[in-house]
Amino acid sequence: MYRLAKLIVGPLLHLLFQPWIRGAENIPDEGPAILASNHLAVIDSVFLPLMSKREITFVGKADYFTGTGFKGWLTKHFMQSVGVIPMDRSGGKASQVALEKGLEVLKRGELFGIYPEGTRSPDGRLYRGKTGIARLALESGAPIIPVAMVGTNKSQPIGKRLPRPERIGVIVGEPLDFSRYAGMENDRFALRSITDEVMYSLMLLSGQEYVDEYAANVKKRLEAEKKSAKEPEKETVQK
Template structure:
């Protein structure tokens, strides 16, 4: 349904470009771990791959009243979003169980390791739920970088600006060497940092070794900078490693529609 109605419209208007499409597994389960810059990330990534990829979304997106609520619910269903009740502090467990169920069926599941949208376009510390999901399911993790979605849809903007959206898909990461170690918090952190490093290498984003939710709280309180914020210090990467020498990807030179490579 989403490819018949929503997909062609988004493709026509925003002309998304993608690199690394060949890194998408042709069969079997896989976890797509992406940076998170805007709400529309969940719309464009599934659009550019041949297999069905779904993300989870807040239950509230599906239960709104009136015309606006029905339109929102219809659009979320159209792009394949799975509703999850995130109330009562159960968000992480709900995401884990939803992901394990889908991966157990040999399908693709998308997740944002940062846990929430970046407040300023930088890449933030990953939550270890992504590592638990990978180790418990045994599925490979495909790192992904969304490019330009925060420019098209900055915080507070409902309708995205018309511009090209980019997606860079990295090579799958295999964590089978850690099988049975999903309860070791040091292993979980190591796996998570490895995933975030791969995302950083693809996206060219500056890394901040604090959680995005923590940074949002700081911004709201009027104190965005604090210990652990790397903006004023040497560039670092997840796990305390030196930052890779990479740049933010740019669109291909051709201007004729979507580009896949």
């Protein structure tokens, strides 16, 4: 299904968005690897696999698979066709299930894509990474390959359902080897060190400003501020 979707949709996407890739040679022709990408838009999960010769299995928020109506059906089947695994972002055991599926992908010698930030950037900046990627690397022994998506947020700003034609780029960095941390998958300091090194590499590749805070927390704060700003307006109308 993955190859069929790429074959059918690929030519149209190339025509509309003229995507480019730099550093494609850093993606191995065979064997497991973790592709760690910044996350600017929903279409990141479309264009990175499009520009890779090998199939990439990604994790995506569970909401993509639970929508209703025709749009929900279409989104679900498209995400399945490009190899996206639903991930419950509530944390704990729910998120662990998705990471375990990722480990299965790597054990099969395949490529696994993950967004260390855990969610899309709310403002185009790069945010603190979650340590699940480090645990995945240590448990699988697979290298982490940093990948910077460029221009997807211009094509599909937050709140826009459909992307508009804009040139989209993919910059693939050199593989990062963390074998020196072997056997330390339960050491939180090792996990944080690995994750921070990955985020530093992403910052250099993407040119994004780095913020040492979780993007999910920033989103919650922005939503709370937006909600509180509406409350005085509501009170004014009632008066």
